[in-house]
Amino acid sequence: MRRRTPEVVVYTRQGCHLCTDAIATVRRVCAELGVAMHTVDIDTDPDLQARYTTLVPVTVIDGREHDHWRVDEERLRAALGRRPAR
Template identity: 35%
Template sequence: MMIKKIEPYLPPSDQIRELIIYGREDCHLCQDMMLALQRLQQQVSFDFKVVDIDSDPELAKRYGERIPVLMSPLINQEICHYFLDLAALDDYLGKFR
């Protein structure tokens, strides 16, 4: 009897490496997180986009003052909030290496 090894499903790496920052304008913590991510992009391959929570009442209600929030849209997982947690981001990206 042959045993078939089942490979775990890995989504395309461009989806894995696309992140979202939920924040708002005039938020210094949001700016700090964006700058930290831009610096990190020189060493690690990923993309991020910024979504202004004030453009969507549901997002504003969900996140309120707990911003910025770095999210993985792929698995709808919060990676960190307020400050960039390098260990948490590395852990998230490392799951898919």
């Protein structure tokens, strides 16, 4: 049985320096592992803004919150279940 490829979402907002750092890390890791990722600006949705206002960036993997504020690359790789090719 083939394992489904995970999807990663990073919830962000404009002017957030932690968001910039998190997006760069997530984008690089996802590109290496062939995992889909996208970003969502929480300020475009009142419900997301209320939920995540002080937590951004928030990294979500397959609908489950994974990290807030900073992304630990090794923890992200472990959650995605794969290591980079060496």
